[in-house]
Amino acid sequence: xxYLGDVAALARKDLxxxxxxxxxxxAMLLFxxxxxxxxxxxxxxxxxxxxxxxxxxxxxxxxxxxxxxRAFVAEREERLLDxxxxxxxxxxxxxxGKGIGVLAFLGAAEVVALPAYALFFQPVxxxxxVAVLLADIGLAAVGTLLAAMAAAGxxxxxxxxxxxxxxxxxxxxxxxxxSVTDDPGRYLAFLGLYDAxxxxxxxxxxxxxxxx
Amino acid sequence: xxxxxxLGRDFGAKRVLQGLDFDVQRGGFLVVxxxxxxxxxxxxxxxxxxxxPTTGELVxxxxxxxxxxxxxxxxxYRELTALENLDLFGRLYRVPERRERAGMLxxxxxxxxxxxQRVSSFSRGMAQRLALCRALLHEPTMLLLDEPYSSxxxxxxxxxxxxxxxxxxxxxxxxxTHDAGRMRxxxxxxxxxx
Numbered sequence: 001x002x003y004l005g006d007v008a009a010l011a012r013k014d015l016x017x018x019x020x021x022x023x024x025x026x027a028m029l030l031f032x033x034x035x036x037x038x039x040x041x042x043x044x045x046x047x048x049x050x051x052x053x054x055x056x057x058x059x060x061x062x063x064x065x066x067x068x069x070r071a072f073v074a075e076r077e078e079r080l081l082d083x084x085x086x087x088x089x090x091x092x093x094x095x096x097g098k099g100i101g102v103l104a105f106l107g108a109a110e111v112v113a114l115p116a117y118a119l120f121f122q123p124v125x126x127x128x129x130v131a132v133l134l135a136d137i138g139l140a141a142v143g144t145l146l147a148a149m150a151a152a153g154x155x156x157x158x159x160x161x162x163x164x165x166x167x168x169x170x171x172x173x174x175x176x177x178x179s180v181t182d183d184p185g186r187y188l189a190f191l192g193l194y195d196a197x198x199x200x201x202x203x204x205x206x207x208x209x210x211x212x
Numbered sequence: 213x214x215x216x217x218x219l220g221r222d223f224g225a226k227r228v229l230q231g232l233d234f235d236v237q238r239g240g241f242l243v244v245x246x247x248x249x250x251x252x253x254x255x256x257x258x259x260x261x262x263x264x265p266t267t268g269e270l271v272x273x274x275x276x277x278x279x280x281x282x283x284x285x286x287x288x289y290r291e292l293t294a295l296e297n298l299d300l301f302g303r304l305y306r307v308p309e310r311r312e313r314a315g316m317l318x319x320x321x322x323x324x325x326x327x328x329q330r331v332s333s334f335s336r337g338m339a340q341r342l343a344l345c346r347a348l349l350h351e352p353t354m355l356l357l358d359e360p361y362s363s364x365x366x367x368x369x370x371x372x373x374x375x376x377x378x379x380x381x382x383x384x385x386x387x388x389t390h391d392a393g394r395m396r397x398x399x400x401x402x403x404x405x406x
Contacts, residue, residue, distance in 0.1 A: 006303065009304070010304075013289065013300055016291075016292065017289060017291045017292070074289055074291070078285050078286070078287065078289070078290065079285045079287065082260075082262050083283075083287035083346070084304065085262065085276075086262070086277075087277065087304035087305050088275065088276055088277025088305060089304045089305075212262070212264040
């Protein structure tokens, strides 16, 4: 129970910080809507549904990257990770708490992004909604781990996209696949498997990322 | 409690600490002095377990939950209030009755009236006092203090003197400072870094 309490306290802290500073979520919302508007005007009028679905996933991926780049700003600027790492709680709770915060921001961005996509391109089916939900878990799990790694490094602006984008290619494959095929089940299962594998790996390896 | 033999630490090609030998007994008070860049903060980070020695051996007989650490930065969230910060760290450090303990410390360090203010509105001295509250919140057995008098006015410095006076001989303390004279009354060991 202590573990879940720590996770809840850390996640609540991140949501409270965002509520007060409004540093991350407005930027994510503006970015994802702007990107969809740009795609709307950049694509030819007869662009296929497959192409627009692919571009939606690109927009979601870079929106996630934008949020992740700011995920550890408070900890990095004030060296707060040292204070958290010294606490006797399980260090993976820091990852899980932060990951829940990232997941909430992603979800909030998509609450705006999916209706905007429906407005500009085509209706949103249940397969796309489920795929986005599953993808969010994987993006938050992997992204939070990599954001912590990048926060400790010097070239963090370069490091995060260089590590993050190759690792989330399977999310794009699964997400686009689930959105455009007649049989989305196996792509959704693939996303679920990705989430499970990378969530466990990230949870288990976070301690080594935040300590020398 | 702390034993260092041939302790060294490099950052890339730069050697910050080299060949340090010292012991601090339980309840001992080590004052570390030296000019800027001599490695005082690095030594405290090593003692806290935040860094690993490059060479030599460092044995610290304290779990991480038993260490109270005051760093250069206050290690508190600027957009949380003083009370919210202490509540969060009290939870993570498993402090029983953390709200009462936080209240007692805030009162002692003259921050009770400002308890519901965000740290971003604090002066540097107030933030430093809050850092001391955070470090003492879980009643650590070992205190690592990096320039504890930094940014404090005379009254707040007297509060730190009071803390050191209360804990000297009871807790193991390692303090890095430019003002060794102020701590001479409490110190049992001294280490000068070049």
